[in-house]
Amino acid sequence: MSKRLRMLIVPGMGVLAGVTSGLFGVGGGVILVPLLVAVVHLSEHEAHATSLVAILPIAATGVIVFAFGEGLAWGYGALLAAGSILGAPIGALVAARTDENTLKAAFGAFMIVVGLLLLFG
Template sequence: MILALLAVGAIGGLLAGLFGVGGGIIMVPLLLWWARMDQRQAAATSLVAIVPTAIAGSIFYGIGGQVDWVAALFVGAGTIVGAPIGAWLLRSLPLAWLRWLFIVGLLAAAVYLILVTPERGGSLELQPLVMLGLVGLGLVMGLAAGMFGIGGGIIAVPVFIALFGMGDLLAKGTSLLAMIPAAVSGTIPNLRAGLVRLRDGLVVGVAAVAASGAGVSLAFLIPPSLSSILFGMLLVAVVAQLSVRAVRLQAREKRDREG
């Protein structure tokens, strides 16, 4: 089990650094498959591991000058409100709903990443409406963090690029910094509810931190168009696997009710 958790963390950390996500986008499915967690446990445990992963990744991007600290502050303020609400929904919504909401969100992000080629070098001009939009983005990121155990980078990175005109590297670095308060504020109610396998989350987090630096280095080397397509293809593969699993689980739950 320890080796499986380390592998989950290493893969999640590499992708976190490469794509500017918390790593939960791949850690949650892997925790479902390899650690035999249910959706709630996987989401809550993944969120614990995202905290150190996002800190390490944002430091690496910050060293490269690819973090907008002010934008991250506004987004982070929104995540603090959204994450506890998402954590409450995680405890309240039926598991079948959580599975399919997660799958639909991944599919939407995949389509965008494959079809839209980001640029490198764009920046953000802070104006009142932009600030309000950043807080709103943080609210959505917080909801995603609390409900699905992801940092919200799959939401933030495309939005930073498409709506706020950021370059791809700046979007990734800012996304990682902005998701830290979401991960922290979403983890606290999950801990209180007993959903988190804390030791497992810490093992995953240590491995993710170790691998995140390599992911950031790759992000600076790979052209933005290739990086976007690779990420989109990865999400499509995850969506396919999760959809098959969700259908099987629904069939099993139906048989159990009828039996």
């Protein structure tokens, strides 16, 4: 696939990530990382880092929409945000020091565990 075609497909991947984020509360990593690796041919490290770029607008837009409806627990959201600010740099540093195959295997295992929790938890 040509670079030009990949550049045309990437915004559609963003739309898919935005829709799944608004619908299920996921999208950045769960949707984008596998697509960026498989379709755009980014390395696992590049895909993880690049997907983070999409998270801010996805999250901001979702918060705005949900703020005008029901279901937004502001107190828990603030606590999650505080924890995320502490955890994100740790995760990024660990990912940067982890080899490609180990990172891919860890992400795959994480996706399986999350899927099982959603199905049976």
